[in-house]
Amino acid sequence: MSTDGTTIVWFRGDLRVRDNPALHAAAARGDAIVCLYVLDDESAGIRPLGAASRWWLHGSLTALAGELRELGLPLTLRRGPAEAVVRAVVGETEATAVLWNRRYGEAERAVDAALKSSLRDDGLMVESFQASVLFEPWTVLTGQGGYYRVFTPFWRSVTSGPPPRHPVPAPAVSVARGGVATGAVTEADADAPPLRHRRVDSDDLDSWALHPTRPDWAAGLRERWEPGSAGAHERLRSFLRSGLGRYVDEQDLPAEDGTSGLSPHLRFGEISPFEVWHAVEQHRARVPGDASGASAFLRQLVWREFAYHLLFHLPSITTENMRPEFDRFPWEEPDAAELERWQQGRTGIPLVDAGMRELWQTGVMHNRVRMVAASFLVKNLRVDWRVGEAWFWDTLVDADPASNALNWQWVAGSGPDAAPYFRVFNPELQARKFDEHGSYIARYVPEAGTDAYPEPMVDLAESRRAALDAYATIR
Ligand code: FAD
DSSP: OOOSOEEEEEESSOOOSTTOHHHHHHHHHTSEEEEEEEEOSOSTTOOOOOHHHHHHHHHHHHHHHHHHHHTTOOEEEEESOHHHHHHHHHHHHTOSEEEEEOOOSHHHHHHHHHHHHHHHHTTOEEEEEOOSOSSOGGGOOOTTSOOOOSHHHHHHHHHHSOOOOOOOOOOOOTTOOSSOOOOTTSOOOTTSOOOEEOOOOOOOGGGGOOSOOSSOOOHHHHHHOOOSHHHHHHHHHHHHHHTGGGHHHHTTOTTSOOSOOOHHHHHTTSSOHHHHHHHHHHHHHHOGGGHHHHHHHHHHHHHHHHHHHHHHHOGGGGTSOSSGGGGGOOOOOOOHHHHHHHHHTOSSOHHHHHHHHHHHHHSOOOHHHHHHHHHIIIIISOOOHHHHHHHHHHHOTTOOHHHHHHHHHHHHTOSTTOOOTTOOOOHHHHHHHHSTTOHHHHHHOTTTTSTTSOOOSSOHHHHHHHHHHHHHTTO
């Protein structure tokens, strides 16, 4: 089918050309395509990105623009409240169709629903697709028709149903116009209609100032990461080659490179969970020795699904205690100087400090240490989990509205299926168990054990007791 019309593909948390059903469907329509990304810091309820995520987004959009260029498609950048911006681009291009991949946050869904209905009222074709989660939240329900509040039954339910669909290829580049079609990112398809684009005014990415300048704190991030699909697929390949077989033994060891490092790539949709899922399944079929690593890894991947399941069914998870008794918890008002000690990794507790410094330097923290550093804040310092969540939101390159909130509530004990409040991680025991040789701590806190290192800001045993006493008042 080839028409004179224009189709807008609105990119959001799906910054890729492979396994992008909205882009794929646009290509199949044969219209001229406008690829649009909107930086929306203004729509009601949309949480502005944190600083580390903004840094990542710059790299991710640069990479996406490069991939689209290979298909002969420019990327149009606009800024403002998404509904108004998309409508403006529809007006400028006289588009007849708008396609996107679905989002699951409450505010995002409200924007999308309003836009869908107003565009349809105007006679446009609007279609949305499943791309960012393997199991859409409304398709996984308990026997009573409700949603899951506990992970294991959720996992059982999703793994007893049909497997996730296979990834769709990138649009073919058979007759890509206006760009250099190398074919590097796609499969040539002789039957595919030519990809045509419609050029519209675009912001200059640099004008969005997503990168920090004064000071430029992003050197460690640049060293560790390559935002974009190429970096994501390289990480997946290397993890399958040498990480998956060791995953069961090493996933909890922060000194090792024992996990995939895919979280920021998944967060921005540079690789899809479908691509990851099927690559792991294919690897498992080829290398049966890695089967237990594959199962353990897919289970972790499904924690991300569970987080989105809860975000959809219980949107208040991002800001409110899931267990209402925690509304009465006597949190300590954080003193700015104390909070800074935690944020900057100067608590005097080596594993906590190592984690907080890893976060500041690289934009991520190992999962095991995230649990320990979060537990220290919420329990030993008795600071409300939302304070820690906000710091992670600002500093993590994988900061994710669903996973961040769920995990903080899990550590705090205020969520469903949470670690009970009385389980207070002991950072010293955790260090002995998971950083046996002290190499993770030595990497980030080389002065630990010398006079230059601060005394612990609280006594671990005493503050644990105080936390349990505080908990007793709300039980
Ligand atoms: P791998 O072990 O390779 O796991 C593969 C993928 O599974 C990850 O990329 C991630 O998408 C998913 N995953 C793994 N563990 C979890 C989990 N516990 N919850 C949800 N998804 C998971 N993860 C985020 O993606 N964004 C966040 O904002 C975030 N905040 C967190 C806050 C706290 C307090 C804690 C304890 C954990 C948080 N996590 C968050 C979960 C987890 O720490 C990271 O997903 C993981 O460290 C990413 O490293 P990886 O990609 O190498 O993981």
